[in-house]
Amino acid sequence: MSPQRRSGLGTNQEAIRRHNLGTVLRHVHGAGQISRAELTSRTGLNRSTIAGLVGELESLGLSERTSPVEGVRQGAGRPSAGVRIAADGPYVIAVDLGVDRAVVARTGLGGRVLQRAHAAVDSDGEAWQVGAAVAALIRTVVEDAPASAPLVGIGISVPGLVRRSDGLIRLAPNLEWHDVSFGGIVLAALGLDVPVCLANDADLGALAEHTRGAGVGTGELIYVSGNVGVGAGIITGGQRLEGAGGYAGEVGHLRFNPDGRPCHCGSRGCWETEVGAHAIAAAIQCPPDKVAQLDEVLDGFDTPSAALRSTGTALGQGLASLVNMFNPQMVVLGGYFRSLYRLVAAEVDAGLVDRALPAPLESVTLSLPGLGSDSPLLGAAEIALEPLFTDPVAALGTALVDVQGRLAG
Amino acid sequence: MSPQRRSGLGTNQEAIRRHNLGTVLRHVHGAGQISRAELTSRTGLNRSTIAGLVGELESLGLSERTSPVEGVRQGAGRPSAGVRIAADGPYVIAVDLGVDRAVVARTGLGGRVLQRAHAAVDSDGEAWQVGAAVAALIRTVVEDAPASAPLVGIGISVPGLVRRSDGLIRLAPNLEWHDVSFGGIVLAALGLDVPVCLANDADLGALAEHTRGAGVGTGELIYVSGNVGVGAGIITGGQRLEGAGGYAGEVGHLRFNPDGRPCHCGSRGCWETEVGAHAIAAAIQCPPDKVAQLDEVLDGFDTPSAALRSTGTALGQGLASLVNMFNPQMVVLGGYFRSLYRLVAAEVDAGLVDRALPAPLESVTLSLPGLGSDSPLLGAAEIALEPLFTDPVAALGTALVDVQGRLAG
Numbered sequence: 001m002s003p004q005r006r007s008g009l010g011t012n013q014e015a016i017r018r019h020n021l022g023t024v025l026r027h028v029h030g031a032g033q034i035s036r037a038e039l040t041s042r043t044g045l046n047r048s049t050i051a052g053l054v055g056e057l058e059s060l061g062l063s064e065r066t067s068p069v070e071g072v073r074q075g076a077g078r079p080s081a082g083v084r085i086a087a088d089g090p091y092v093i094a095v096d097l098g099v100d101r102a103v104v105a106r107t108g109l110g111g112r113v114l115q116r117a118h119a120a121v122d123s124d125g126e127a128w129q130v131g132a133a134v135a136a137l138i139r140t141v142v143e144d145a146p147a148s149a150p151l152v153g154i155g156i157s158v159p160g161l162v163r164r165s166d167g168l169i170r171l172a173p174n175l176e177w178h179d180v181s182f183g184g185i186v187l188a189a190l191g192l193d194v195p196v197c198l199a200n201d202a203d204l205g206a207l208a209e210h211t212r213g214a215g216v217g218t219g220e221l222i223y224v225s226g227n228v229g230v231g232a233g234i235i236t237g238g239q240r241l242e243g244a245g246g247y248a249g250e251v252g253h254l255r256f257n258p259d260g261r262p263c264h265c266g267s268r269g270c271w272e273t274e275v276g277a278h279a280i281a282a283a284i285q286c287p288p289d290k291v292a293q294l295d296e297v298l299d300g301f302d303t304p305s306a307a308l309r310s311t312g313t314a315l316g317q318g319l320a321s322l323v324n325m326f327n328p329q330m331v332v333l334g335g336y337f338r339s340l341y342r343l344v345a346a347e348v349d350a351g352l353v354d355r356a357l358p359a360p361l362e363s364v365t366l367s368l369p370g371l372g373s374d375s376p377l378l379g380a381a382e383i384a385l386e387p388l389f390t391d392p393v394a395a396l397g398t399a400l401v402d403v404q405g406r407l408a409g
Numbered sequence: 410m411s412p413q414r415r416s417g418l419g420t421n422q423e424a425i426r427r428h429n430l431g432t433v434l435r436h437v438h439g440a441g442q443i444s445r446a447e448l449t450s451r452t453g454l455n456r457s458t459i460a461g462l463v464g465e466l467e468s469l470g471l472s473e474r475t476s477p478v479e480g481v482r483q484g485a486g487r488p489s490a491g492v493r494i495a496a497d498g499p500y501v502i503a504v505d506l507g508v509d510r511a512v513v514a515r516t517g518l519g520g521r522v523l524q525r526a527h528a529a530v531d532s533d534g535e536a537w538q539v540g541a542a543v544a545a546l547i548r549t550v551v552e553d554a555p556a557s558a559p560l561v562g563i564g565i566s567v568p569g570l571v572r573r574s575d576g577l578i579r580l581a582p583n584l585e586w587h588d589v590s591f592g593g594i595v596l597a598a599l600g601l602d603v604p605v606c607l608a609n610d611a612d613l614g615a616l617a618e619h620t621r622g623a624g625v626g627t628g629e630l631i632y633v634s635g636n637v638g639v640g641a642g643i644i645t646g647g648q649r650l651e652g653a654g655g656y657a658g659e660v661g662h663l664r665f666n667p668d669g670r671p672c673h674c675g676s677r678g679c680w681e682t683e684v685g686a687h688a689i690a691a692a693i694q695c696p697p698d699k700v701a702q703l704d705e706v707l708d709g710f711d712t713p714s715a716a717l718r719s720t721g722t723a724l725g726q727g728l729a730s731l732v733n734m735f736n737p738q739m740v741v742l743g744g745y746f747r748s749l750y751r752l753v754a755a756e757v758d759a760g761l762v763d764r765a766l767p768a769p770l771e772s773v774t775l776s777l778p779g780l781g782s783d784s785p786l787l788g789a790a791e792i793a794l795e796p797l798f799t800d801p802v803a804a805l806g807t808a809l810v811d812v813q814g815r816l817a818g
Contacts, residue, residue, distance in 0.1 A: 161768045170768045220653045236650050236657075243645070243736020244629045247769045250733040255726060255764065258666055267729075267764050317664060320676075324659040325734065327652020355664060355676050359570045359579045360656040 204379025206233025316351020573655025613788025615642025725760020
């Protein structure tokens with residue numbers, strides 16, 4: 001922890017003020033609506049400082065005041081006035097790039113989806129074609145945006161390994177992409193210059209579930225995503241576990257069965273060869289062109305076949321490795337694992353209990369995502385909003401207004 | 410991140426001052442000796458604040474001043490005076506409890522081992538017998554301690570799962586201990602009342618290697634320990650990954666070979682059944698009574714047998730799962746893996762390269778421990794010293810002086 005600076009030059013004080021401004025905004029964003037008294041309590045800042053910061057957020061168009069609620073009194077004091085996210089404030093574009101389709105949402109503070117669109121993606125298409133399709137969706141979702149509302153940035157969820165330093169997609173196996181600068185491709189297709197950030201879909205699923213899904217307040221969480229490939233996003237100590245380059249969480253390539261099937265990674269018997277979409281599709285005779293919609297196919301089943309039950313066992317046994325390794329409080333099952341778990345919960349639970357050590361098993365809960373299938377999308381919104389919580393003044397300085405006019409021009 | 414508090418009541422200011430005092434002491438502890446200018450630069454506190462804090466550390470008997478070194482000038486200013494750890498300052502007792510022996514060290518700030526002792530431990534003995542043996546070693550290492558030097562606490566490294574909330578040993582498989590309050594047993598055998606903290610040996614190995622071993626400055630580090638059982642300590646974002654209860658890092662029970670040998674955990678084919686000490690001992694016809702000294706047995710080999718080479722491959726393949734999962738910068742091979750790696754480095758490297766994904770493989774280095782076999786011992790010292798870095802005044806308030814007299818009485 002860095003020490004609390006008690007004195008400094010003017011620039012330091014300005015940096016601290018902006019940091020505090022962003023911290024207050026993060027609390028309003030997390031809660032949607034919050035009283036000043038609660039902000040005082042959560043931040044440790046005093047009432048007059050909070051009043052000043054809230055006033056500045058309001059003048060920046062980031063928040064609005066709400067009336068004090070009668071009856072909600074803090075001790076003997078006056079009822080505390082409230083703060084909520086501004087109605088026509090800044091927004092971001094969140095993109096969930098899947099293997100067969102892309103979902104795009106204009107999203108405001110508080111995680112509010114304001115407008116959304118989706119389209120099929122040709123997984124054999126080249127990156128520039130997919131980029132053009134995503135850009136078209138972005139044009140659609142900004143159509144009804146107020147001209148005065150600033151676009152802060154674009155966040156993109158990617159089914160693959162993303163280098164943290166520059167957002168390069170190192171590998172998206174099911175799109176057959178290697179070293180693709182997809183962020184630049186989308187910006188070029190739009191003709192816009194705004195901040196764009198990319199991250200792995202499971203990492204973003206974990207972030208969203210931790211911020212506003214099933215795992216709010218859960219410092220140790222794993223989001224395991226079945227999404228053609230299998231990956232995990234890990235929250236530990238309340239923070240994303242990213243690893244040295246941003247590639248942490250590739251649990252699909254845990255060694256699971258050394259005599260198993262070859263994996264696309266070049267290895268053999270990875271966990272993904274047992275619980276990945278292709279393995280499950282083969283087990284249930286799902287046609288290859290439906291693999292990317294495995295969740296919908298699974299939702300059509302009433303009773304699981306022996307093959308599906310066996311997949312459930314393998315899912316639980318692999319989760320046991322994660323539980324032994326990370327000792328999480330919660331494991332969230334995302335992607336088609338949502339649908340699979342509904343069918344074979346007993347087998348998943350039994351596989352987990354069979355292989356996990358008793359001590360870490362005690363405290364873990366399996367959960368479905370609180371945000372349904374939107375976790376990666378809302379995680380993409382979170383990373384695009386992040387600059388507003390670091391320094392709102394700077395983030396608004398680089399934001400674009402009249403986006404629709406610029407896109408038309 | 411919590412906001413920087415810019416105002417508050419007197420109690421807040423006192424808390425901030427103590428926090429800053431601990432932060433400065435942590436820097437002196439890490440460096441052993443450091444200039445005031447460097448402290449200013451590392452903490453962001455201004456020169457007069459640093460001067461005040463350094464003076465207070467000195468008056469608390471925690472540090473000493475060193476003369477300014479001629480030629481070491483900060484810009485155009487005067488040569489900066491230095492600070493180093495006080496010679497007869499506070500100390501802690503570090504205990505490395507192994508399966509067959511215990512090592513105990515009186516350790517000062519800066520990680521200096523001042524006196525050490527070890528003894529055989531009967532792994533069939535009951536916890537109170539082991540506790541009595543450890544207490545006898547503690548009596549030995551405090552014999553030459555100055556009566557005025559305060560004992561801050563005891564840190565114990567345990568070959569098993571330790572509950573973070575209260576230090577209960579939930580399971581130490583090779584000692585056959587379940588739910589043992591070993592800290593309390595040692596204190597009772599000593600007749601002392603000082604803070605005692607326990608943690609898993611691999612977790613402490615990771616902490617020590619990160620603080621003053623091979624991984625200084627490495628934010629993403631895994632210390633994998635072969636120590637009869639196999640476990641890992643994980644540093645991510647510069648912090649220990651502990652999990653919900655403190656049990657994270659049980660990599661020995663990663664599923665490795667579903668058709669493999671039964672594991673003592675009740676499962677089958679865990680990684681530990683392939684690279685654990687019993688597996689290796691069987692592979693090299695090592696007699697059972699030598700398993701706990703496997704490192705020495707391995708050091709006697711010049712050329713590896715085919716069985717050892719195959720174990721090296723299994724070690725590398727399992728490390729690949731860790732690399733895929735955590736994307737570390739460094740993997741430190743501790744315990745008997747140090748000796749094994751010297752013999753079969755080529756096989757370990759090949760197993761790793763074969764199974765790791767290219768992106769996380771790029772940035773990872775395999776390393777031997779910088780602290781030799783002392784990593785868990787010095788990690789135990791670190792956790793016992795920790796209260797001094799949180800609040801030195803409070804830690805000294807609960808410390809004991811004249812420990813030898815108290816033990817004699």
